[in-house]
Amino acid sequence: xxxxxxxxxxxxxxxxxxxxxxxxxxxxxxxxxxxxxxxxxxxxxxxxxxxxxxxxxxxxxxxxxxxxxxxxxxxxxxxxxxxxxxxxxxxxxxxxxxxxxxxxxxxxxxxxxxxxxxxxxxxxxxxxxxxxxxxxxxxxxxxxxxxxxxxxxxxxxxxxxxxxxxxxxxxxxxx
Numbered sequence: 001x002x003x004x005x006x007x008x009x010x011x012x013x014x015x016x017x018x019x020x021x022x023x024x025x026x027x028x029x030x031x032x033x034x035x036x037x038x039x040x041x042x043x044x045x046x047x048x049x050x051x052x053x054x055x056x057x058x059x060x061x062x063x064x065x066x067x068x069x070x071x072x073x074x075x076x077x078x079x080x081x082x083x084x085x086x087x088x089x090x091x092x093x094x095x096x097x098x099x100x101x102x103x104x105x106x107x108x109x110x111x112x113x114x115x116x117x118x119x120x121x122x123x124x125x126x127x128x129x130x131x132x133x134x135x136x137x138x139x140x141x142x143x144x145x146x147x148x149x150x151x152x153x154x155x156x157x158x159x160x161x162x163x164x165x166x167x168x169x170x171x172x173x174x175x
Contacts, residue, residue: 002051004062005043006071008036013043020060023166025146031163037075042067074153074160079105081165084149090171095136099168101149106130111152114168115139116159120152136172144172
C-alpha cells in the first residue's frame, strides 16, 4: 500500500491508502480506501511519485497529472470482498452455475449481480461466505466477456461495482 493525496469535499486534503490491482481482461486499477462519506478528487500531482517495493518485479512511477474525476463515497454498512471463486463461469457446460464470495460481512452485500441490466442473483449467506446461483438467463442479450460484481447501496438505491472483487470471465453458448 501507498498513500496519495485527495481533496475531500472541495476543501481538505487527506491522504488515502491506495494499491494497484491487475486482473485478466482489465486495465490496471488504482484502488483507495476513503474514511469519510462525500466527494473526493485526486490532488494535482506536480512531481513524479515513485512507488518502490510494493511488487517483487516492478516499481511504479505516477507522472504529474491533473485528474478532476469526482469519486463519490457513500457511508454504508458495506463489506469488502476478499475472494471470489470461480473466476470463470462457462455456460457451455451448464445452464446454472454457482459463485462464492468471501467477504468481511456477507449479510451487508445486497442485490448481487454480474449483469447490471439483470435482476439480482439468488444468494445465501453462511458466516462470511455469500453463495450465489447464476442462471444463464442472467446474461440474456449479452456477450461473453469479463463482468464485474455489482451490489446495491441501500440508503441511496444505486448499484455500485465491487472493484476489490476479481472480474468474472463469462463464457456464453453461441446463439
